[in-house]
Amino acid sequence: MALRWDPLDIIPFTAALHVPSPLHQKSRRRPDTTDSSTMSFVPTFLQQCSVVAGGFTQSSLFSSTKLSVKFNVSCCSIASPETYVNGNVDTKSTERSEIRLGLPSKGRMATDTLNLLNDCQLSVRHPNPRQYVADIPQLANLEVWFQRPKDIVRKLVSGDLDIGIVGLDTVSEYGQGNEDLILVHDALAYGECRLSLAVPNSGIFENINSVEELALMPQWTAEKPLRVATGFTYLSPKFLKENGVHHVAFSTADGALEAAPAMGIADAIVDLVSSGTTLKENNMKEIEGGVLLKSQAVMVASKKSLVERNGVLDITHEMLERFEAHMRAVDQYTVVANMRGYNAHEVAERISTQPLLSGLQGPTISPVFHINGGGITPNYFAIVICVPKKLLYKSVQQLRAIGGSGVLVSPLTYIFDEETPRWRELLVKLGL
Numbered sequence: 445m446a447l448r449w450d451p452l453d454i455i456p457f458t459a460a461l462h463v464p465s466p467l468h469q470k471s472r473r474r475p476d477t478t479d480s481s482t483m484s485f486v487p488t489f490l491q492q493c494s495v496v497a498g499g500f501t502q503s504s505l506f507s508s509t510k511l512s513v514k515f516n517v518s519c520c521s522i523a524s525p526e527t528y529v530n531g532n533v534d535t536k537s538t539e540r541s542e543i544r545l546g547l548p549s550k551g552r553m554a555t556d557t558l559n560l561l562n563d564c565q566l567s568v569r570h571p572n573p574r575q576y577v578a579d580i581p582q583l584a585n586l587e588v589w590f591q592r593p594k595d596i597v598r599k600l601v602s603g604d605l606d607i608g609i610v611g612l613d614t615v616s617e618y619g620q621g622n623e624d625l626i627l628v629h630d631a632l633a634y635g636e637c638r639l640s641l642a643v644p645n646s647g648i649f650e651n652i653n654s655v656e657e658l659a660l661m662p663q664w665t666a667e668k669p670l671r672v673a674t675g676f677t678y679l680s681p682k683f684l685k686e687n688g689v690h691h692v693a694f695s696t697a698d699g700a701l702e703a704a705p706a707m708g709i710a711d712a713i714v715d716l717v718s719s720g721t722t723l724k725e726n727n728m729k730e731i732e733g734g735v736l737l738k739s740q741a742v743m744v745a746s747k748k749s750l751v752e753r754n755g756v757l758d759i760t761h762e763m764l765e766r767f768e769a770h771m772r773a774v775d776q777y778t779v780v781a782n783m784r785g786y787n788a789h790e791v792a793e794r795i796s797t798q799p800l801l802s803g804l805q806g807p808t809i810s811p812v813f814h815i816n817g818g819g820i821t822p823n824y825f826a827i828v829i830c831v832p833k834k835l836l837y838k839s840v841q842q843l844r845a846i847g848g849s850g851v852l853v854s855p856l857t858y859i860f861d862e863e864t865p866r867w868r869e870l871l872v873k874l875g876l
């Protein structure tokens with residue numbers, strides 16, 4: 445395994461590796477001490493476990509009765525293309541028959557993703573919140589694995605997951621342009637944010653309002669580069685290079701990046717922005733041309749899984765159809781009203797005079813059979829239309845204006861089209 449150490453990127457931390465008992469029994473040697481033979485055991489041991497961390501700096505190493513090994517790890521860039529971070533070390537595993545969906549285990553994406561699935565009648569059955577695997581009873585042979593968003597992307601790349609739901613920012617950062625990752629649904633309408641370059645409002649940046657101006661600042665030299673703090677260590681260097689900012693040094697942190705300039709740790713940051721409040725509260729600003737990416741939740745899948753693993757394409761199709769149909773329906777109401785009239789055609793003509801009552805393809809009009817002493821007369825008609833939630837009251841007014849009464853309003857769960865455009869696009873991308 446070839447490792448390239450990046451001096452800007454070294455953050456020591458302690459990690460614990462837990463191994464299942466069968467694997468432990470297989471590798472009979474237990475690393476009980478910190479002698480050199482134990483240290484050399486670590487890389488082999490990690491590879492056996494299909495877990496590859498960035499790299500190893502040796503330090504205290506011990507085992508406990510619970511079969512866990514602790515070691516110090518430092519982050520570094522990985523040069524070898526055969527090395528998978530947090531995924532399968534071998535080439536893509538094709539042995540399993542279950543289909544695996546990765547969902548965010550924590551953070552703001554977790555709840556919103558479960559809510560979307562609930563709204564689409566795909567509720568996740570997850571009896572124990574500390575368990576990382578669950579299922580969706582409506583989707584046979586599907587395992588749901590709760591993972592951190594970045595690990596979902598890594599595991600799609602390594603072949604350990606087939607489908608995932610995460611933010612586009614995470615796909616772009618951790619997928620690093622991998623051609624196996626395919627966006628099945630690119631706009632699930634939550635987790636909206638942008639990845640932005642931001643600088644302090646004052647000091648040397650007071651009059652800097654664009655990336656162009658930032659690039660032209662004389663302050664940045666090879667000896668004294670622009671210091672950028674970011675968690676996006678793939679996208680940020682790429683963006684700054686493409687935008688002509690050449691003398692840059694990066695540092696990483698996992699949160700509260702907005703504090704870095706005030707602490708004197710960085711000159712600028714690249715981080716997610718949604719309302720802009722955090723930047724504002726920390727006396728920072730976004731600048732023109734500084735948006736690296738606009739993001740929201742997306743459904744992403746492994747192309748290889750879609751093409752090769754039995755059932756992945758079918759489940760993807762069903763999920764996509766439900767998402768699309770739900771998202772079309774979510775802003776609409778079904779409105780049913782009665783209207784007096786001579787015949788359906790005459791009623792349709794009256795409805796057509798009102799712009800909000802046209803429905804999806806046109807109003808559905810059916811006779812209401814009025815039973816009176818002398819017989820049955822269809823002198824009332826029921827009309828069924830969909831109207832945007834925002835325009836509900838206006839629509840009711842228009843209905844009344846043409847003689848509508850007894851208006852019933854109910855929420856819509858789905859609007860299924862003949863075929864979703866995204867499904868057709870997916871088949872084209874897959875060459876099917």
Ligand SMILES: Nc1ncnc2c1ncn2[C@@H]1O[C@H](COP(=O)(O)OP(=O)(O)OP(=O)(O)O)[C@@H](O)[C@H]1O
Pocket residue numbers: 550551552553593594610611612613614635636637698699716717718719739740741
């Ligand atoms: N302020 C925000 N508003 C809306 N969506 C956001 C915001 N920040 C992040 N997101 C989206 O939610 C995803 C998950 O972010 P979140 O902060 O919940 O988890 P995380 O960053 O992985 O974990 P943590 O911040 O706890 O280390 C991001 O990848 C992004 O797509």
Ligand SMILES: O=P(O)(O)OC[C@H]1O[C@H](OP(=O)(O)OP(=O)(O)O)[C@H](O)[C@@H]1O
Pocket residue numbers: 698699700701702715716717718719720721722723
């Ligand atoms: O524009 P705003 O609406 O203010 O949101 C932006 C903040 O949201 C995210 O942080 P998060 O809440 O995830 O905290 P974190 O820094 O711990 O990741 C992001 O990293 C920003 O700090």
Ligand SMILES: [Mg+2]
Pocket residue numbers: none
């Ligand atoms: Mg966060």
